[in-house]
Amino acid sequence: MIKIKTAQEIAAMRKTCRLAAETLVMIEEHVKPGVSTLELNNICHEYIISHGAVPSPLNYRGFPKSICTSINHQICHGIPSERIIRDGDIINVDITTYLNGFHGDTSKTFHVGNPTPKGEKVSKVALECLNAGIAVALPGVTINNIGKTIEGIAKKNRCSVVREYCGHGIGREFHEEPAVLHYADQRDRITIRPGMIFTIEPMINLGKPDIKHMKDNWTVVTKDHSLSAQFEHTILITETGNEVLTDLGGKITEMG
Ligand code: MF3
Ligand code: CO
């Protein structure tokens, strides 16, 4: 069942989404060569807790940390560890906050130190895919317009779209209906309606779309070890269009 949010629920979603976005903006200056992903985790954890919220990933289906950090060929769900990030790495930091009973979810791929041409390419395409998906997430059209648009842009740039993970409704639950696919799918019959809140979070690979899991059973990586990038926003569908709830004046969707 897709939940249409009430005015009160929307007000609460604005707050949790703003906090998630603020956390992502806050962590940017710490994303530097020589820092461990555990340090990034701990700084975000403290920030979220000090704002009266809880990091949603912590203990979610057994996830052991408070944020996800996915480096280079890691696609998503990377577990923060003692691993040190290095000049030229790309790293996706995915923040989800649980504030007053509601989840807000956003992520961004950062360049560590000096960007490499490949890192720059894949993150630029991932960001373009997210922005184009948001632009067609409008009331009255079917939800797969988003996936069709994203897949088109990825293909045009000779990149591929990860198929195993998708965007999702979000609210009182971390992952709600609908599933928001990032590729074209003929079976789509869901019409986007005002009051829906969902994420768009395309994972874009420089090489093939195929994935595998690392031994920790969480970290998802590209099978061919090609670079992968992702950006994520939580959006509210309005009567006339949409509102990006995790945007702070465009700061998130600028390049990291
Ligand atoms: N934040 C991720 C998403 O965008 C989900 C992370 S689940 C976790 O949906 F358990 F890995 F944290
Ligand atoms: Co999400």
Ligand code: CO
């Ligand atoms: Co997320």
